[in-house]
Amino acid sequence: MNHVEIVDGPFFEDLEVGQIVTDAPSLTLTDGLAALHRAIVGDRFRLALDTNLSRAVTGGPIADPALVWDVANGQSTLLTRRVVANLFYRGLIFRRFPRIGDTLHTTTEVVALRQNRARPGRAATGVAVLRIRTVDQEGHAVLDYRRCPMLPLRDPDHQTKHDAELAEIPAELDPEVLRASIAGWRLARFGQLVGGAHLAGLEPGTVWEIAGGDVVSSAPELVRMTLNIAIAHHDAGVGGRLVYGGHTIGIAAAQATRAIPNLVTIVAWHSCDHLAAVREGDTLRSTLELERIEPLAAGDGGGLVHLRSRVRADRAGQVIDVLDWRFVGVMA
Numbered sequence: 227m228n229h230v231e232i233v234d235g236p237f238f239e240d241l242e243v244g245q246i247v248t249d250a251p252s253l254t255l256t257d258g259l260a261a262l263h264r265a266i267v268g269d270r271f272r273l274a275l276d277t278n279l280s281r282a283v284t285g286g287p288i289a290d291p292a293l294v295w296d297v298a299n300g301q302s303t304l305l306t307r308r309v310v311a312n313l314f315y316r317g318l319i320f321r322r323f324p325r326i327g328d329t330l331h332t333t334t335e336v337v338a339l340r341q342n343r344a345r346p347g348r349a350a351t352g353v354a355v356l357r358i359r360t361v362d363q364e365g366h367a368v369l370d371y372r373r374c375p376m377l378p379l380r381d382p383d384h385q386t387k388h389d390a391e392l393a394e395i396p397a398e399l400d401p402e403v404l405r406a407s408i409a410g411w412r413l414a415r416f417g418q419l420v421g422g423a424h425l426a427g428l429e430p431g432t433v434w435e436i437a438g439g440d441v442v443s444s445a446p447e448l449v450r451m452t453l454n455i456a457i458a459h460h461d462a463g464v465g466g467r468l469v470y471g472g473h474t475i476g477i478a479a480a481q482a483t484r485a486i487p488n489l490v491t492i493v494a495w496h497s498c499d500h501l502a503a504v505r506e507g508d509t510l511r512s513t514l515e516l517e518r519i520e521p522l523a524a525g526d527g528g529g530l531v532h533l534r535s536r537v538r539a540d541r542a543g544q545v546i547d548v549l550d551w552r553f554v555g556v557m558a
Contacts, residue, residue: 237308237380238341238352243388245336250301251453252331252363255289255324262451263293266444267476270483271491272420283416283490288323291492292476294330298360298369299472300452301332309456310351310376311503312471316397318371318495320407322362329363337372338395339388341379350382355395371495372396399494399554404530405522407493408556413528417558422488425519425529425557432516434485439509439540440477445469469504474549478535481512482555486531489555493530496552504548508539517552528558 253259263269273280274290281287295318303309324330338355353376360369372395417424449459449470458468475498483489504510513536520530537549 235308235380236305236377238339238354238377239379239381239384239386241305241336241339241354241377243336243339245305247304247334250304250332250334252329253297253301253453254329255293255297255326257326259451260289260293260326263290263296263448266448267292267473268440268480269293269476270480271489273491279416279419282419283412284323285410286325288325289328291320291323292472292479294320294324295369296448296452296472296476297330298332298358299373300449300454301330301360302334302356302358302373303453303455305334305336305354305356306375306377307455307457308377309458310349310378311468312500313353313374313376314500315371315373315495315498316395317399318369318498319399319403320369320493321367321403322407323491324362324368330360330368332358332360334358338390338392339386340390340392341386341388342376350379350384351376352379352386352388353377353392355390355392397497399496404494404554408491413490413522413556413558416490417527420488420558424488425531428486428516428519428531428557430516430518434514436481436485436512436514439511440481442469442473442477442504442506442508442510445473445506448473467506469506469508471500474500474504474510474537475551477510478512478537478549478551482514482533482535485514486555486557488558489531490528490558491556492553493556494554496532496554498549498551498553500548501550502539502546502548504539505541508541510537510539510548512537528556531555531557
């Protein structure tokens with residue numbers, strides 16, 4: 227008889243604090259990958275669109291930040307193949323911005339676990355806090371952040387002792403780390419080469435209601451291209467296929483550049499909370515708020531803008547809040 231192995235899991239009870247996964251395939255960032263990503267989520271950051279501008283400002287053709295974090299998330303899914311939902315992200319900071327041609331590799335570590343209380347009529351689940359660390363082909367740090375997926379239990383009656391306090395997940399952004407990835411960028415040059423409003427034209431407290439939504443399409447293609455193997459994003463037979471959360475975030479980022487066309491890049495996230503599931507065919511609309519401005523050191527030019535994006539999904543006439551995302555952008 228042939229030996230048959232079932233390729234599945236892990237389930238919540240299979241995870242242990244300290245468990246580390248390093249064997250996700252590495253992925254090289256190419257122009258083709260960037261073009262396909264742009265076709266799906268609508269990337270509009272000028273540095274990723276214009277190689278000459280990127281060279282003038284950063285010294286080389288950097289990749290779109292949304293492509294980079296999507297690849298990191300996808301590479302982390304060896305531990306979340308059975309994910310039910312991803313609840314939130316905390317403390318994402320770019321250590322450096324990779325260029326087209328760089329190869330990314332991600333290590334995923336389980337840092338906390340909590341089994342959810344049993345509820346009548348609902349599947350048994352638990353949540354895991356994963357630390358995602360992505361490096362390039364030289365071993366240089368690219369990303370370091372935490373995300374919190376919810377996973378089912380294989381045995382609904384199994385009781386683990388996992389009871390971590392999720393409120394203790396660090397979310398503060400180190401100011402020095404925050405600026406390190408853009409140190410040496412010629413932001414003043416960006417301001418000279420690109421017309422329109424820059425940092426001086428922004429006012430804290432401004433709210434932009436962005437007219438025109440984006441239909442969510444090509445959801446399976448996005449997860450395939452970023453190595454995301456979560457069953458919920460591929461298989462419609464597991465309760466209705468869900469859209470990967472980064473798809474929603476990428477569209478929100480593209481809509482933010484409609485409100486602020488000269489947003490140079492996104493350098494960090496304070497927090498990102500998924501409020502409800504998104505389905506393919508939903509139309510996403512967002513409101514963007516400028517919470518505060520933080521000038522960079524004298525001589526560097528430009529500053530950091532702390533922004534909050536609230537995203538709603540229009541589904542057959544029903545409007546649902548789906549994302550609350552607080553992030554840090556760079557302006558010239």
